[in-house]
Amino acid sequence: MPTSTSGRPTPPRGSRHPAETHQPAEGEEDRLTTNHGTPVSDNQNSLRGGGRGPSLLEDFILREKIQHFDHERIPERIVHARGSAAHGFFELTESLSRYTTARVLTEVGARTEVFARFSTVAGSKGSRDTPRDVRGFAVKLYTREGNWDLVGNNIPVFFIQDAIKFPDLVHALKPEADRGYPQAASAHDTFWDFIGLMPESMHMIMWAMSDRTLPRSLRMMEGFGVHTFRLLNADGASTFVKFHWRPKLGLQSTLWDEAVKIGGADPDYHRRDLFESIEAGAFPEWELGVQLLSQAQADALPFDILDATKLIPEERFPLRIIGRMVLDRNPENFFAETEQAAFMPTNLPPGIDVSDDPLLQGRLFSYQDTQLSRLGSVNHHQLPINQPKGCPFHNMQRDGHMQTMTPSGRANYEPNSLDQAGEPRGPREDPKGGFRSFAQPLEGEKVRLRAETFADHYTQARLFFRSQTPIEQAHMTSAMVFELSKVTLEHVRLRVMANLQNVDEELSRRVAGGLAMALPEPSEPASAPFEMPESPALRTVGKYPDSLEGRAVAILVTDGADGAVLHALREAIRAEWAMVKVIALRIGGVTLNDGTQLPADGQLAGSPSVLFDAVSLLVSESGCAELLREPAAIDFVSDAFVHLKAIGFTATAQPLLDRCGVQPDPGVVDLKDGAAGFLNPARTRQWGRVV
Ligand code: HDE
Numbered sequence: 001m002p003t004s005t006s007g008r009p010t011p012p013r014g015s016r017h018p019a020e021t022h023q024p025a026e027g028e029e030d031r032l033t034t035n036h037g038t039p040v041s042d043n044q045n046s047l048r049g050g051g052r053g054p055s056l057l058e059d060f061i062l063r064e065k066i067q068h069f070d071h072e073r074i075p076e077r078i079v080h081a082r083g084s085a086a087h088g089f090f091e092l093t094e095s096l097s098r099y100t101t102a103r104v105l106t107e108v109g110a111r112t113e114v115f116a117r118f119s120t121v122a123g124s125k126g127s128r129d130t131p132r133d134v135r136g137f138a139v140k141l142y143t144r145e146g147n148w149d150l151v152g153n154n155i156p157v158f159f160i161q162d163a164i165k166f167p168d169l170v171h172a173l174k175p176e177a178d179r180g181y182p183q184a185a186s187a188h189d190t191f192w193d194f195i196g197l198m199p200e201s202m203h204m205i206m207w208a209m210s211d212r213t214l215p216r217s218l219r220m221m222e223g224f225g226v227h228t229f230r231l232l233n234a235d236g237a238s239t240f241v242k243f244h245w246r247p248k249l250g251l252q253s254t255l256w257d258e259a260v261k262i263g264g265a266d267p268d269y270h271r272r273d274l275f276e277s278i279e280a281g282a283f284p285e286w287e288l289g290v291q292l293l294s295q296a297q298a299d300a301l302p303f304d305i306l307d308a309t310k311l312i313p314e315e316r317f318p319l320r321i322i323g324r325m326v327l328d329r330n331p332e333n334f335f336a337e338t339e340q341a342a343f344m345p346t347n348l349p350p351g352i353d354v355s356d357d358p359l360l361q362g363r364l365f366s367y368q369d370t371q372l373s374r375l376g377s378v379n380h381h382q383l384p385i386n387q388p389k390g391c392p393f394h395n396m397q398r399d400g401h402m403q404t405m406t407p408s409g410r411a412n413y414e415p416n417s418l419d420q421a422g423e424p425r426g427p428r429e430d431p432k433g434g435f436r437s438f439a440q441p442l443e444g445e446k447v448r449l450r451a452e453t454f455a456d457h458y459t460q461a462r463l464f465f466r467s468q469t470p471i472e473q474a475h476m477t478s479a480m481v482f483e484l485s486k487v488t489l490e491h492v493r494l495r496v497m498a499n500l501q502n503v504d505e506e507l508s509r510r511v512a513g514g515l516a517m518a519l520p521e522p523s524e525p526a527s528a529p530f531e532m533p534e535s536p537a538l539r540t541v542g543k544y545p546d547s548l549e550g551r552a553v554a555i556l557v558t559d560g561a562d563g564a565v566l567h568a569l570r571e572a573i574r575a576e577w578a579m580v581k582v583i584a585l586r587i588g589g590v591t592l593n594d595g596t597q598l599p600a601d602g603q604l605a606g607s608p609s610v611l612f613d614a615v616s617l618l619v620s621e622s623g624c625a626e627l628l629r630e631p632a633a634i635d636f637v638s639d640a641f642v643h644l645k646a647i648g649f650t651a652t653a654q655p656l657l658d659r660c661g662v663q664p665d666p667g668v669v670d671l672k673d674g675a676a677g678f679l680n681p682a683r684t685r686q687w688g689r690v691v
Pocket of ligand 1: 080118138151158162166225341342359360366370371
C-alpha cells in the first residue's frame, strides 16, 4: 500500500473512508446515511409542509442529495473523451539491462500492475464507439520506480510535427464552431481545410483513411508510443527507442459499412466487447516490442527520428519482443477509475527519458495542465487510480484542493536537520537512483523554425499507400472519396487532391474519379519525395490470424430448427475460444425439432449480423417462410454476405439465401457435413467476393 507523505499508510480504497471510524453496530452495516453520517429514515419522500404542501428549505437530506447530484459531472477530456479501460499486468520476458536502468525493463519475470485505457479521439464522452477515428492506447504501468505512462495511439505517426499546431488540429477536427456538428467525424469542411493546408499531415491521413481506424475490437489493435524516446543505462549512455504493442489476437478491422451500422445497433460495441471478454475470462493480451537505435543509426536514416510524422520501417529495424501485457480485471467503478485516470507522458521511471521531438515536448506540459481543469486539483495523483502502487511516494509538497493525506511532523522543507532533535526529517533526494535526464549537449540560437530534416511530407505517405494490398488500397480510396464528398467547399477538395498527387498519382486519379472532379495541378512539395522499399508490416490483411479466437458467431434459429446440428455447431465454435450467440425472432427463443426449448441470446431486430464475425442459419421450412417476411432477417443475411462473412446454412434456408442474393462461394457452407466446413471460412473474411 502506498504511504502518505508522512510515511503513514494512505486510507483504504472504497466508499467507506477512514479506517479509524467506529465499526457499525450489528444490523447497521448497510444503513443509508448522509455524506456526514446521519442515518436517513426516508429516502422516498422529501420534507414538506403538509402532505401536499411545498418542500421545506430545512430538508438538508434532500439538499445534500440533489446538490451532490448537480455536481456529479467533471469536464470530459478535451480529446480522447470516450474511452474504456481495464486493469492487468505487464510481464518482462527479455531484459534491456544493457540499455536501461529502469527496473520494469530489466527484471525478467517481474509483473507490474497496469491500467490501460483505449479511446476514440474526436467524439464526446457519449459518442459511439465505431467512428472512423484514431484510437488512443494509453497504458499506466505502476512500476517500482514510479508510474510509467506510455500514452500512445493505434497508429505509429501523427498529423502534425509541432505541439503548437495541436489546438488548431483539434479545433478543425471537432464539431464546427458555429453549428456544433458533426459529432465524432472527420468528414467535414474544417478538418479537410486544415489538412489541405498542412501537407505534413499526409502520412497520418493515409493511416486514418485505412482500415486501422475501424478496429473490430479494442483487443485487436496495435499500439504505438509514436515518439522516439531514450533509454539510459547506468553509464548514462542513451539509446533511442520506439515502443510497439502487438495484439495476441492479431490486427482486425471492420468494413466501413459495418462500422456505420454497428454505430446504430450498438454504440457501445467496443466497450461491451472489452468488458464482456474480461468477464468471460478471455483476457486481452499484447506483446511489447521495441525498436532500438543508436545515435549513429538514427543519423544514417533518410528522415528525422524526432519527427512524429515518420515511422521507422520494421523491415529495417525489426521489433524485439520484450514482454507481454494481459488485461484481466474490469474496473469496479467507471467514474472513479476510467474517468479519473490521469495519463501523463511525464510519468517516467529512471532509465527512460524523452527525446527532443517537438510534439512530445509540448505534451510534457499539456497533460498535467489538462488534469488541473479536468480533475480540479494538484492532488489528482492522490486518487487511487493515479497513485503509484509499485512504490511509496513522499515529498515536501503540501496542501492544495482536496488534500486527502495528513502529513505529520514539522519537516515540510528540505534540507532540514530536525533529525538531530529526534524528529523525522522526511524524504531526501537520491542522486544515484533518482530520475536523470540524458546529458545532452545543447547549442544554438533561440529560434522558431521547422528543421530542414522535417521538410519531406510525402515519402512515407507514399510508402504506406504502396505497401498496402489492392483490397486495402481500394478501402483507402473509398474512404477518401467518402470524406471529401462530405466537404462542401470545392477549393478544399482541390487542395487536398493537389497534395494527394504527391503521394501517389494513381490514388489521386481514383479519388478524383470517385468525386467526378478534374485533378488539379500537384502542389509544390517542400522537399521532393523519394522511394522507400515496400513495408508489408504496414498492412492489415496479412496480420489477420487464422483463428476464431476472440470472435463472435451468430446462429439464427427458428422453431423446428435441427437441435443436433445446433448443439454440434455451438460446441465446435466454443472449442475455438469464440463467442456464440443464438438469435431468434423473439427473445423467449424457439422450440427445436427435438422438442426442447431454446432461449435466445438476442432478438433478431436488435442483433443484426454486423455485430458478428460469421453467421449460421438454422431454420425449419416454416421458420424460413416466416423469416422471409421479416426485413431484419433479410438485412441479417444480405449484410453478412456483402460484409464478406462466412454463412453456414441448412438446406431449408435456401429460399432465404436466394432472396438475399447470396451466391455460392467457399464462404457459404452447407452444414450437412458438420461444423468443420463452416469454421474454416469463419476464421477470415471472404475477400474473394470483392476481387
Ligand atoms: Fe494527447 N492529449 N496530445 N496525444 N492523448 C490528451 O490529456 C496533447 C498526442 C493521447 O486515456 C489530453 O488527459 C497535445 C499524441 C491519448 O486518458 C491532452 C498533443 C498522442 C490520450 C492531450 C497531443 C496522444 C490523450 C486530453 C500534441 C499519441 C488519452 C485529456 C503535442 C502518441 C489518454 C488528457 C487517456 C489525451 C494533449 C498529441 C495520445 C489535452 C498537446 C501524438 C491516448 O492533454
